[in-house]
Amino acid sequence: TGGTLFGVFLLAGWFGFGLLNPASQDEQIFLTLLMSAASLGIVIPALRATGRSGSRQGQLTIVTAIIAEFGSATAIVFFGVLVASGGGLRLLSVPALFATMAAVLFVMRRAAWWFPERFERLFAHDDPDELGIRASLALLFVFVGISLALGVEAILGAFLAGALFAYVFRNIEVLETRLSGFSYGFFIPVFFINVGIGFPLTQLGEPGVLARAFALIGIAVAIKVVPALLLTLRGLSVRESIGSGVLLAGQLSVIIALAEFGVELGVLDEGLEAGAILLVGVTAVLSPIVFRWLSPPVETGDARQTAAQDAA
Structure with a gap:
């Protein structure tokens, strides 16, 4: 279902962004891939907050978000390599990166199997050395370095x-919490400061550019919400399906980074980049709110048990 829905996002995006009179076919392809992405950083917290992460709606939404986020990012990077190189051997850089990942995956799984006590320290909640964060950042820098060496966009690495990291080590809740705090407290604010400094505000002062930016936002939301009605075929109500579509339309910083990549490639202009930034600002705030209205919080098993004990 997730793969099918992602395919429908792409198809709807292709026709939808064709209405914007794109300057080139490359621009239309890039916009389609860019706006078909989803953001797990919005989807998972919203589902957890409403107690729906374990429900049928939650599972379908999460699977779709994973496929959309990974599929779009990979396709955009591959498309970027194709545009920048015009074909040739450089196209092998993306498969080479995945081959490197497979090799590292094999080594890490074998090491975790043979030395479990050493890897347990990565997830200890009372580790004063914070080895988990160190290992995560080390792996991040290694893959970013490999990506740059291969000529692939660093975001994919x-x-x-x-x-x-998440595949090799399954029980990473403690480490995930620490990394989230570190990211939201340091990296993301710095990223948005940089985005704000370079925001093309003068471009949006032109009526035509502003109208195109708002059209971009409208199409980006529509290509998620309308196809999400297909989830009714999997047992969700219309209200739940629309709620999932609204949640999948929410975007975070990955879209901004990929839009900047599009500007560097020359397939997006600064007006469309500004529209992508506005999309993030609007949907990051409104998507969880609208989702909560369409799919109100439900009581989890623990909450029901606590309520029953209090009543007794």
Whole structure:
């Protein structure tokens, strides 16, 4: 279902962004891939907050978000390599990065199997040396370095590093909490300061550019919400399906980074980049709120048990 829905996002995006009169076919392809992405950073917290992460709606939404985020990022990087190189041997850089990931995955799993006591320290909640954060950042820098060496966008290397860590080590709740605090407290504010400094505000002062930016936002939301109605075929109500679509339309900083990549490639102009930044600002705030209205919080098993004990 997740893969099918992602395919429908791509199809709807292709036709939707064709209405913007793109300057080139490359621009239309890039916009389609860019806006078909989802953000797990919005989807998972919203589902957890409403107690729906374990529900059918939650599982379908999470699977779709994973496929959309990973599929879009990978396709954009591959497309970027194709545009920048015009074909040739450089296209092998993306498969080479995945081959490197597979090799590192094999080594890490074998090491975790043979030396479990050493790897347990990575997830200890009382580790004064914070080896988990150190190891995560080391893996991040290694994959970013490999990506740059292969001529691949660094964001794909960073994404693969996180995916690799999560796949090898399954019980990482403590480390995930620490990394989230570190990221939201330091990296993301610095990133948005940099985005704010370079925000093309003068571009949005032109009526035509501003109208195109708002059209971009409208199409980006529509290509998620309308196809999400297909989830009714999997047992969700219309209200739940629309809620999932709204949540999948929410975007975070990855879209901004990929939009900057599009500007560097020359397939996006600064007006569309500004529209992508506005999209993040609007949907990051409104998507969880609208989702909570469409899919109100439900009581989890623990909450029901606590309520029953209090009543007794």
